[in-house]
Amino acid sequence: MDLELKQVEQRLPMLFEKNRLASFKSWKFNDRSKCSAKKLAEAGFYYAGTPDEPDGVQCFLCNKALDGWEKEDNPWDEHISHSKNCEFAKLRLPEAKLTTDRFLQFCLEMVLVQSKNYVTKVVESNKKEFSQKYTAKKKTLNGIRKK
Ligand SMILES: [Zn+2]
DSSP states (O other), X not given: OOHHHHHHHHHGGGGSHXXXXXXXXSOSSOTTSTTOHHHHHHTTEXXXXXXXXXXXXXXTTTOXXXXXXXXXXXXXXXXXXXXXXXXXXXXXXXXXXXXXXXXXXXXXXXXXHHTHHHHHHHHHHHHHHHHHHHHHHHXXXXXXXXX
């Protein structure tokens, strides 16, 4: 499988809030905190910690990676202030409040963002194929007309 598709395969489940929440095996703040795993998952983040950044998280849509969380941080506020163009952060709605249309839009956008180069490749090769077929058809048609 193409490397980019592999990434899509890994990230796609993170579209769902419950999978984002499940990615936090343990978290430094409890559920009553403003910055709980639940609140982070709601705001679009899944766990992406490393030994250097053990509290690293990443947005499923814009891929913004953030760490250094403090107990009083509001995940939605941090999200929009570090990623102004993220459609999910702009909307600021938990999954349960999203319409199906919106949700599917995010789903498509996510696949496009994660596999941008792959999608471009597919579109380019389709274009080439189309123009070859078109040229072949045109030749056939010209041949018919000449008869
Ligand atoms: Zn985002």
